[in-house]
Amino acid sequence: EAGVAQSPRYKIIEKRQSVAFWCNPISGHATLYWYQQILGQGPKLLIQFQNNGVVDDSQLPKDRFSAERLKGVDSTLKIQPAKLEDSAVYLCASSLAHRDTTPLWGNTIYFGEGSWLTVV
């Protein structure tokens, strides 16, 4: 079974430029997550989709970050304009279903290898 695919793997941009990351989840997985992980910290959830609807985006800096999941499969995360503090690894993850559709939460989250962003 193919895992979660992400691209690009590495990206270096100047501040105020824009960048986009792409994610292809595991086939059949309804839920897709974007996490931001700053060096030395745990992953922070930016946005969670179920199919093509947003479940939670409370920690997404909406003035500069946007994400979409058209057709409920692939997703893109965009940052415009980028700031120095956006330097981090952006992790995409997916899981089979959402808690509301299962009697008990038991879904495993599968992560991609991440997209490393350096803003200079």
Add this chain to the structure above:
Amino acid sequence: LAKTTQPISMDSYEGQEVNITCSHNNIATNDYITWYQQFPSQGPRFIIQGYKTKVTNEVASLFIPADRKSSTLSLPRVSLSDTAVYYCLVGERGGSYIPTFGRGTSLIVHP
């Protein structure tokens, strides 16, 4: 909100058993406990999940007491390759499950 508390770091030596305890006092009735492992330059990887008592797989064991307010990840006979960050997650209360990671426990295995 089911907050978790773990030690920030632990050190061990090859061949020893390592136990990492996670506190989750506000765990909800329907919540599972899941542990993830993260190596440098990689995304977190699922290692084990449980609801109560004991769960064992080929990688680790998970011990959960009756009150479920804590859990212990046990890694038998660790090797250098077990050096990683280990995260404990529990389900969030409320209408939607939102997987929230803490800072995790950084385990360093020494030769």
